[in-house]
Amino acid sequence: MHGELEALEDGVRRLDAQALRSLQGEVATLHKLVDDLHELSLADVGALSYRKTDLDLRTLIDGTAGAFRERINGSGLALQLELPDQPLPAFGDERRLRQLFSNLLENSCRYTEAGGALRISARREGAHAVIDVQDSAPGVTPEQLPRLFERFFRAEASRSRRSGGAGLGLSICQRIVQAHEGRIEARPSPLGGLWLRVELPSHG
Ligand SMILES: Nc1ncnc2c1ncn2[C@@H]1O[C@H](COP(=O)(O)OP(=O)(O)OP(=O)(O)O)[C@@H](O)[C@H]1O
Ligand SMILES: [Mg+2]
Known part of the structure; x- marks a missing residue:
């Protein structure tokens, strides 16, 4: 500048x-x-400060995916959205949870080659809501996986260099998940890219 x-x-x-x-x-x-x-x-x-209320994760995720639909299409990705038939109740801060899923979808749009796929699924497992965000290639190396949540960490892929983020998005995601007594994990996805799994307590 x-x-x-x-x-x-x-x-x-x-x-x-x-x-x-x-x-x-x-x-x-x-x-x-x-x-x-x-x-x-x-x-x-x-x-x-977190302002937590009773909310439905199914609606929240559906809404966030909807807000990204154009962006996802623009990145040349095919979206698969697998949501449960029933509401997925949670006690959380709606704005922060939107921010969490937006950061994940933003990453998938930025770091997935055109012509690829993005799969978002949410379901109830016991006392938890399990939300998976998976995309196709490229992914990151196995050594990079545990480092993704570090501040300022960016994988060396030329694509991520070009698309100039700061490397803070996933650290923020981790903070938000921790503030909701949940967990977030990164793994390689069978689709060829990255798989981010979020687990949040779900009651009711
Ligand atoms: N879906 C993904 N596929 C492949 N690589 C990813 C994906 N999501 C994140 N990464 C890698 O992890 C790095 C860290 O992601 P993070 O969201 O924390 O930061 P950023 O996207 O680089 O910048 P910021 O989110 O602060 O704008 C990215 O630079 C990218 O190399
Ligand atoms: Mg990011």
């Missing part, structure tokens, strides 16, 4: 619609970085 502004100041570049779009993009990236860092530091000192 600094470089772009300098080029504009020096008249090397013209301040046109394209330059503005590019700057808007840079500002959006910075904004997200600051928000994510802020959120993680609040979580570190235990100051992140």
Whole structure:
């Protein structure tokens, strides 16, 4: 952003619609970085407040997948959504849980080759709701799997380098899951990419 502004100041570049779009993009990236860092530091000192209510994970996941439908199509992915017939009750913070699933879907859109697949499934298993988000290639190496939840960790795939995130999304997901007394795990997916499993307590 600094470089772009300098080029504009020096008249090397013209301040046109394209330059503005590019700057808007840079500002959006910075904004997200600051928000994510802020959120993680609040979580570190235990100051992140969660407003939990009774909610239905089936509706929440369906809604989040719906919000991503265009993005998923745009990434050239075929979506398979497998939701239970019954509601999936949980006690949680709706906004944070949306953020959790949005981060996972965002990653699948960013880090899956076009022509691939994205499978989202949710079901009840005993006292837990189990939500699986799986995608096709590329995945990460077995050594990288346990490191995915570390702050600023990004796998070295050229695709992830190009698509400039900060490497904070999954750390935030882990925080959100922990605040709901749940678990999140990354594994290789039989679809060829990554498999993120989220388990949350489900009552009722
Ligand atoms: N579905 C996926 N398929 C393949 N690789 C993935 C997938 N999700 C995450 N990764 C890898 O894990 C890394 C960490 O993901 P994370 O969401 O924490 O950060 P990010 O997407 O790089 O940046 P941010 O989410 O902060 O914008 C990514 O850079 C990517 O290399
Ligand atoms: Mg991410």
